[in-house]
Amino acid sequence: MPAAPACSLGLDLGTGSARALIVETSTGREAGSAVAPFERGEGGVIGDPRDPLVARQHPADWIEALERSVKGALEAARGSDGVFQPGRIAGIGIDATASTPLAVDSRCVPLALAEPFAGDPAALAWLWKDHTAHLEAGEITRAAERERPELLAKCGGAYSSEWYFAKLLRCLRSSPRVLEAADGWLEEGDYLAGLLCGAASPRDVARGACAAGHKALHNADWGGWPSLDLLARVDPALARWCRGRLGERVLPSDRPAGRLSREWGARLGLPTGIPVACAMIDAHAGAVGAGIRPGVLVKILGTSACDMLVHPASEPLADIPGICGVARDSIVPGCLGLEAGQSAVGDIFAWFARGFGGAPQEALAEEAARLRPGASGLVALDWHNGNRSVLQDPRLAGLVLGETLATRPAELYRALVEATAFGARVIMERFEEHRVPVCEVVACGGIAAKNPFLLQLYADVTGRAIEVSRSQETCALGAAIFGAVAGGAHRTVEEAQRAMTCVSGAAYVPRPASKAVYDEIYGLYRALHDAFGLPGHPAGLHGALKRLIAIRERERARG
């Protein structure tokens, strides 16, 4: 009987479920996987009917789903061949949504699990898409603009309501009793890595450089965490709470956060002592699982889009205006991780199909695929959920130009797909204008797997070959890659990527005739983009759009 191949276990904690994936470290073969949905709230998201900005999550959901998914993956791996042995798991990697921070007590137990705080939403995890901290985000932005503009430049010029300190400050103000009882404010992934390793207190928990850099202004070149001085300028109470509690070990994800504890080894049916890699953000793990390397943009295409690039840390890189995030070691250790994105992609198509298309999205896409570029006479702006890059303005809105009485739903559907492709091209050009080459694109995520029409259209519009990651689970695969490196099965992330990732089938290559038409229409998209998107544009239409939105808000408040 041959020796069982070495494996790695990747854990991917998404918005609605946990996934566990066991991968052979020498080939990337997926030996087994399982997914376990969260069971509280609406698919794991706990809202508040009185406030649409609230989105919380219960840590018990994470813990239960993590255990179920790992057991399921082990069972699947055992069933898929005769050779798998849990003892051959070299390392465990973990990714999770971010910024999804959680108050824990001095023994690293979530307050949500303690009786006095049961039912207190502030003691739950503050899910990435919770926007209750928008006022606090503005305060942090203004303080950082005055004190440390260079930090702000790395996160696109504005601190987001989705991020770590904004949520912490909001919790301090709105639910002070939670933070009075707490001794740590941990990102979901860091908390879970600490849990698996049996961390005795929040001070023992390693903090992933990825979330620290992208969500919490951590910057190794400029002294690590933002200074207490800066935090005190926002609110002295914020600085007081953070003193000594931000974490001393901030590590890239190829480094172990610790080793699997006896308790969790027994719970999961795994040997004690397996190295557990430091956690990272789910999308960034996905980029690694999709094979990101310099020159290759990984685009996670789902309800929204996340665009990631890496740039060797040894090469100088000026700030790129309008790009949301730049952080060292955040994607591939030794590289700068660059993150941009589109606020809505699949969300726009689903919204249109559901409300306006009169047909299932598949039927619209099938008809749209048969249309000729340019023949509908339509061009749209894809700002239905704002613009994350390069305008960085969540309060914009969409535009459609060119409708006639002959316009059909499939034409408008295609125009919306094209709009997102033009939006993608704007981001790529912004990177290239600042000497970060975008030679090809690897797509992953839900849309990439099942929408060849969209991928060919993106290739034609962007003029770049688009490949699709072989794995349908690039986030979990990325986590497994970090597990493999942390566990010593590979020396570097790059080496692990070469062994464990690949793209599926042929690339989508730009078709010259389509590209030529789209180059023309892209010029029109840019004209609209600039006229409606740039505050200083002479057309004055940015002001008109802003006024329209201000009227909307005022009239809704009146109604």
Next chain:
Amino acid sequence: MPAAPACSLGLDLGTGSARALIVETSTGREAGSAVAPFERGEGGVIGDPRDPLVARQHPADWIEALERSVKGALEAARGSDGVFQPGRIAGIGIDATASTPLAVDSRCVPLALAEPFAGDPAALAWLWKDHTAHLEAGEITRAAERERPELLAKCGGAYSSEWYFAKLLRCLRSSPRVLEAADGWLEEGDYLAGLLCGAASPRDVARGACAAGHKALHNADWGGWPSLDLLARVDPALARWCRGRLGERVLPSDRPAGRLSREWGARLGLPTGIPVACAMIDAHAGAVGAGIRPGVLVKILGTSACDMLVHPASEPLADIPGICGVARDSIVPGCLGLEAGQSAVGDIFAWFARGFGGAPQEALAEEAARLRPGASGLVALDWHNGNRSVLQDPRLAGLVLGETLATRPAELYRALVEATAFGARVIMERFEEHRVPVCEVVACGGIAAKNPFLLQLYADVTGRAIEVSRSQETCALGAAIFGAVAGGAHRTVEEAQRAMTCVSGAAYVPRPASKAVYDEIYGLYRALHDAFGLPGHPAGLHGALKRLIAIRERERARG
């Protein structure tokens, strides 16, 4: 037994049917009416599957439907009370679509009814919405720009492919054998008035000043018909054909074209010799039936909108840029008739409800009516079928700004209704900028009768009281008014209007709170209108829209 009241018979020849209406001249009471649909083609419109620009009509449809509708109206009048007597019909008025010209032979018989031309589409009537003559229209525009720009200024600066000489020239070129055999090119209404009066030749047929002025460059102040010199500059063949054939008697519609012939009296069951008023354009008759007078804009709201005003001919009036038509005696004799319009109104709502709204239009309107002005954050441009006034460009297209992932169909439906209201306001303001007051509005047409939501919204947007014509058949009523004057039952059109027209119920009055919000949004509409509609606008977006449409045409031609 009291004497039967004096009556008038109005004949309204629309695009799909003929309607006859018998009205008491002293009260406007409708004694009887009947409608007879056309039976050839698609609801009377004979197209060509190979060419969407073709729209023809068979004169036999007119004749048959005219006879059926008059007999039906007489029967209805006899049935409705015991006192009606056909002998009390003082006059007959007639309106018809225009420009809908028809080739007739020297005995005034349509070639379409003669064996050698049966089945020849060129021998049919060229319906108003036939656009096959678009190249010829351009030639006429360019020649008139050079030779007689003052004539062109009265029809909005461009000669339309829908009009008399463009169609004649197109017919001369594409089907010369038809015009070789013809001795007249008669507007539908003029032909039918001649038919009823037993005209022996086209030379005997009186030409209505209304269609002559609005569609055929006739201008009494500047020598009547356009000179043969001008027509020869377009094409010598056009001038040769027109010599002696344009008609010597061009009359306002309060003057008789002749008297009912023995043959047609017998056919219809009416006394011989009843005065038949000179024909007029259907929409203009509708304006009279709706009670048009100086300061009152009549808006016919249907698939598109036609806006009409009258201005005392004794008061000076400068040319109004962007207003489609100005002609003397064309609506109310003794006044200048002013015509503007919106290329699509009901067509936009129907297009949206059918393709995008996911619900019947009534349901969308009902939900839309409950929304607050401004609360959707949407503003649209109503150019889905081009812009007839004030931009006068049929090759524009629509725009929607402000869509978000929360936008619902009823919100977009309302935004499109608002867009047409803003478009209506642009026209009103253009009139007033040139000292033609628009104090109130009388709405008629299909939408006015059944859409109180839209009328209230139009009042709020335009800031003017909107009334609705009592008669559902303002065109036929207008024709009957002219019949009454031509037949001597009233001395003037104004007198007949006072006796025979009125509005129904209360006016829709602007609500200050809504008006204030709409004043703001109208400013945004104007910003978009100017940016996308004016060639010289610094935003440069007019060029972008034009380029988009040019790409569309090119790619459709390739496909």
